[in-house]
Amino acid sequence: xxxxxxxxxxxxxxxxxxxxxxxxxxxxxxxxxxxxxxxxxxxxxxxxxxxxxxxxxxxxxxxxxxxxxxxxxxxxxxxxxxxxxxxxxxxxxxxxxxxxxxxxxx
Amino acid sequence: xxxxxxxxxxxxxxxxxxxxxxxxxxxxxxxxxxxxxxxxxxxxxxxxxxxxxxxxxxxxxxxxxxxxxxxxxxxxxxxxxxxxxxxxxxxxxxxxxxxxxxxxxxxxxxxxxxxxxxxxxxxxxxxxxxxxxxxxxxxxxxxxxxxxxxxxxxxxxxxxxxxxxxxxxxxxxxxxxxxxxxxxxxxxxxxxxxxxxxxxxxxxxxxxxxxxxxxxx
Numbered sequence: 216x217x218x219x220x221x222x223x224x225x226x227x228x229x230x231x232x233x234x235x236x237x238x239x240x241x242x243x244x245x246x247x248x249x250x251x252x253x254x255x256x257x258x259x260x261x262x263x264x265x266x267x268x269x270x271x272x273x274x275x276x277x278x279x280x281x282x283x284x285x286x287x288x289x290x291x292x293x294x295x296x297x298x299x300x301x302x303x304x305x306x307x308x309x310x311x312x313x314x315x316x317x318x319x320x321x
Numbered sequence: 322x323x324x325x326x327x328x329x330x331x332x333x334x335x336x337x338x339x340x341x342x343x344x345x346x347x348x349x350x351x352x353x354x355x356x357x358x359x360x361x362x363x364x365x366x367x368x369x370x371x372x373x374x375x376x377x378x379x380x381x382x383x384x385x386x387x388x389x390x391x392x393x394x395x396x397x398x399x400x401x402x403x404x405x406x407x408x409x410x411x412x413x414x415x416x417x418x419x420x421x422x423x424x425x426x427x428x429x430x431x432x433x434x435x436x437x438x439x440x441x442x443x444x445x446x447x448x449x450x451x452x453x454x455x456x457x458x459x460x461x462x463x464x465x466x467x468x469x470x471x472x473x474x475x476x477x478x479x480x481x482x483x484x485x486x487x488x489x490x491x492x493x494x495x496x497x498x499x500x501x502x503x504x505x506x507x508x509x510x511x512x513x514x515x516x517x518x519x520x521x522x523x524x525x526x527x528x529x530x531x532x533x534x535x536x537x538x
Contacts, residue, residue, distance in 0.1 A: 228341075229345070230341035230342040230344075230345055231341060232339040232340065232341030232344070232368040232371075232372070233338070233339035233341075233368070233372055233375070234372060234376075237338075238338060238339045238372055238375055238376075239338040239339040239340055239341065239375075240338075240340075240342075241341060242339070269341060269344070269345040269348075269364045270361075270362065270363075270364035270365045270368075271365055272339075272365045272366070272368040272369040272372065272477065272480070273365070273369060273476035273477060273480045274339075274368075274369060274372050274476065274477060275368075277473050277476060281473055285473070304361065314473070317472070317473065318473065321472045321473065
């Protein structure tokens, strides 16, 4: 089984912020399109490590993870099997799965 | 050179984008002066405030000059002492269209009633009421709702309120156009009132308690 570990702090930025590419230098859309979605296509399991950053606003998290359903065409079932979230703040993980669930509904 | 803490502890930032590094450096500069840690989630809500400016404050038809289409952030830190708790005051301001104006495009039924009521009072020359302004601001803060109409947008303002509710004694004020929203968890206040004359733009102000019990180990 192929696995991929993504640290947002080291593989993307310690300063994630914003939703779309023109919001700023490190928005959720860029993380999803450049790093997360390709990893989910190339590896059987992907772990996203949220620790080490300064934090995440809802816009970043919704666009990065809700966008996997809305924009990238992944299914909820596939994400539940292959996407793993690692964070010392449990609320982030809960919110991410909440955004993914909401994206499925809409 | 000024030396009083109420002067020297102010910080000031301005920009046009969601610039997380600026926010992180600001919080770091405070943390270097004290062992009191700001509550978790502060970076998150400050970034959301900047993104809201970016997305909503200055629509394409804005009359605001291009070099003024930006946000300004002011912050002041008070170190806690044995006799009083500390505070972190943070204000984010923009001179844009206001939260309510960006939501007026798609009014719900009861909001249309409020609008008619406001216009009737004005037409009858009975003064001015801002029922709709207050209603829209309160709803934008307490429920995800975006001027885009997209269900996955409009998350930032509710996130700011949730953040303050978690601090117990923190305070959040949002003044936009002709309405002011206040969230004071310690007093169980979460309300929106009209303010006249209307405020130019949007001001979001947090007062975040920094108690000695939060001293980092």
